[in-house]
Amino acid sequence: MSEHVWSVLLAGGVGSRFWPVSRALRPKQLLDLFGEGPMLRATLERVLPLAPAERTIVVTSQTLAPAIRALLPEVPAHQILAEPSGKNTAPAIAWAAKLALAADPEARLMVLPSDHHIADVSGFRATAAAALALTDSHLVTIGIVPTHPETGYGYLQRGAPLTPGATAYAVRAFVEKPDLATAATYLAGGEHLWNAGMFFMAAALFMAELQVHRPTLATRIVAARDILDVWAELESVSIDYAVMERSTRIATLPGAFGWSDVGSWRSLYDHRGDAASFHMGDVIELDGSGNVLFSEGGLVATVGVSDLVVVHTPDATFVCPRESAQRAREVVQLLEFRGRKELL
Amino acid sequence: MSEHVWSVLLAGGVGSRFWPVSRALRPKQLLDLFGEGPMLRATLERVLPLAPAERTIVVTSQTLAPAIRALLPEVPAHQILAEPSGKNTAPAIAWAAKLALAADPEARLMVLPSDHHIADVSGFRATAAAALALTDSHLVTIGIVPTHPETGYGYLQRGAPLTPGATAYAVRAFVEKPDLATAATYLAGGEHLWNAGMFFMAAALFMAELQVHRPTLATRIVAARDILDVWAELESVSIDYAVMERSTRIATLPGAFGWSDVGSWRSLYDHRGDAASFHMGDVIELDGSGNVLFSEGGLVATVGVSDLVVVHTPDATFVCPRESAQRAREVVQLLEFRGRKELL
Numbered sequence: 001m002s003e004h005v006w007s008v009l010l011a012g013g014v015g016s017r018f019w020p021v022s023r024a025l026r027p028k029q030l031l032d033l034f035g036e037g038p039m040l041r042a043t044l045e046r047v048l049p050l051a052p053a054e055r056t057i058v059v060t061s062q063t064l065a066p067a068i069r070a071l072l073p074e075v076p077a078h079q080i081l082a083e084p085s086g087k088n089t090a091p092a093i094a095w096a097a098k099l100a101l102a103a104d105p106e107a108r109l110m111v112l113p114s115d116h117h118i119a120d121v122s123g124f125r126a127t128a129a130a131a132l133a134l135t136d137s138h139l140v141t142i143g144i145v146p147t148h149p150e151t152g153y154g155y156l157q158r159g160a161p162l163t164p165g166a167t168a169y170a171v172r173a174f175v176e177k178p179d180l181a182t183a184a185t186y187l188a189g190g191e192h193l194w195n196a197g198m199f200f201m202a203a204a205l206f207m208a209e210l211q212v213h214r215p216t217l218a219t220r221i222v223a224a225r226d227i228l229d230v231w232a233e234l235e236s237v238s239i240d241y242a243v244m245e246r247s248t249r250i251a252t253l254p255g256a257f258g259w260s261d262v263g264s265w266r267s268l269y270d271h272r273g274d275a276a277s278f279h280m281g282d283v284i285e286l287d288g289s290g291n292v293l294f295s296e297g298g299l300v301a302t303v304g305v306s307d308l309v310v311v312h313t314p315d316a317t318f319v320c321p322r323e324s325a326q327r328a329r330e331v332v333q334l335l336e337f338r339g340r341k342e343l344l
Numbered sequence: 345m346s347e348h349v350w351s352v353l354l355a356g357g358v359g360s361r362f363w364p365v366s367r368a369l370r371p372k373q374l375l376d377l378f379g380e381g382p383m384l385r386a387t388l389e390r391v392l393p394l395a396p397a398e399r400t401i402v403v404t405s406q407t408l409a410p411a412i413r414a415l416l417p418e419v420p421a422h423q424i425l426a427e428p429s430g431k432n433t434a435p436a437i438a439w440a441a442k443l444a445l446a447a448d449p450e451a452r453l454m455v456l457p458s459d460h461h462i463a464d465v466s467g468f469r470a471t472a473a474a475a476l477a478l479t480d481s482h483l484v485t486i487g488i489v490p491t492h493p494e495t496g497y498g499y500l501q502r503g504a505p506l507t508p509g510a511t512a513y514a515v516r517a518f519v520e521k522p523d524l525a526t527a528a529t530y531l532a533g534g535e536h537l538w539n540a541g542m543f544f545m546a547a548a549l550f551m552a553e554l555q556v557h558r559p560t561l562a563t564r565i566v567a568a569r570d571i572l573d574v575w576a577e578l579e580s581v582s583i584d585y586a587v588m589e590r591s592t593r594i595a596t597l598p599g600a601f602g603w604s605d606v607g608s609w610r611s612l613y614d615h616r617g618d619a620a621s622f623h624m625g626d627v628i629e630l631d632g633s634g635n636v637l638f639s640e641g642g643l644v645a646t647v648g649v650s651d652l653v654v655v656h657t658p659d660a661t662f663v664c665p666r667e668s669a670q671r672a673r674e675v676v677q678l679l680e681f682r683g684r685k686e687l688l
Binding site for chain 1: 630641647661663664665678679
């Protein structure tokens, strides 16, 4: 089986929530937010023991493809797929599936976002191996066991075990981001898992299910001599909406390996689990706690402030309360409105 | 009289309270904190109607002299006096007095710090002219009429009017920085004025008083062929301690012209007198008030924070509560301790 395993790394995200460090040509997946190297590079290295570089496919945008080829030189250049425009995840994954199938009709795909953080890498690898073992019969999504009543994620509600006593489950429902009270009942109930957007599946089964549930999309991709010829015509749709929420072949495997989607500056603080401040880069903090202090190309110095985000880059500084760190997007929107391209 | 008036601009300050904008080679007097040009340049232009550039003397350090010559090209280069080491104000002013006396035995000096802000320039000029009119008989210091119970300044307690009905007064006492309760009684009492460090005096009378109260210092300066030959031997002492607090020829003229010593980032907010934030440079502020947001060579963007100081320079960002802005010095001290010369 293992020689059939392919990685499909989704790296097309634009992302504005890590402004001013993230920019149009350097979105979140290219940033080194944790001192572990760029997140896309860390994602590749996390799965190399399961699928070597020659069986790695990266889907990204034409804009980012040159930087990604430079960042991942061991990945064959023709396997770094450059989308002319964003079409959400279903076309991206189908393109990768078609490429893998051409090389190996038995190909198994590990479809992974490239901008998440995983603290327990060996735990992740064990879960991924277990998920791959289910791909003969199922499209498998990993469901993260919740650690707190998170309102920022979608959830999976698990159903019955696939077989009596199995650790993988059918999926009863895909659930939108809940309010806090609902999230608390999910956490207490034990049936709900975070939808982390990681999919393990046989390429052929995925394409068959896509053919059932999105026949026009599947047919256009399969029939095209060059997918770029038909790209503009393809429906923009997520794999969740196109296939996962409709197929009867879905399974979820619960996983617990310190996962975070790293949704905002705040998450750099949250994922550590203690009250001390998060520091990255050249930082001086006097009399403060609970801060996210991030410096690139210079020094951040704070005195007597707490629970703030302070981010320094040579051409821009961003400051906000840690709990509203996602509002970095509002600054980006204003800069876009004002045409301040040099800061985007 | 007016042809005898000389400006003596004291520009030797090092200053660390405006870090990271102020640096060793660019202290506060060289900064443009108000969008009016560098403060030293604004000081010169404020008094040019009273004393032309050819009767302007600037006392600074050897380190800063090149930058100051470039900033004030109309001031004769030999009148920009470069101290080999800091000796406080008395030697600096005596050096300037000796130079002015060599050109004009009747010289009258306007001794002015170069890093203060004055909102009402014509009001200042009127007060300065009135002070100069008293210099036949007195060493005159302007006393700023307090507008609030300030604890950061020293005070002058005025005595009797120089003549019945006069607007200038004898000085009863020089008073150290008070606590808040004492400052409130000063404000209510009406006899106390802020000691702004601005002196108007005949150069000859100043030197005569220095001879009385600090004979060794005065003799060394007068006797030296080149003052640099004796500089290392000179006592380091302020004009206040050496002369003003001892002479019987002191007078104070109350002034009210929107003066601030610009002691910290906070003062940029205070001197404006309303609750809105102070902005300088490229700034975006969403949902905030009472901030001091200062940007040089980049953008400062804040969301949802109030009553903070946020200062961006390309190689350093500083953040602290507005009310403790003077703690920028603590960062500078730490950087000195760590030998981070590139940031000093």
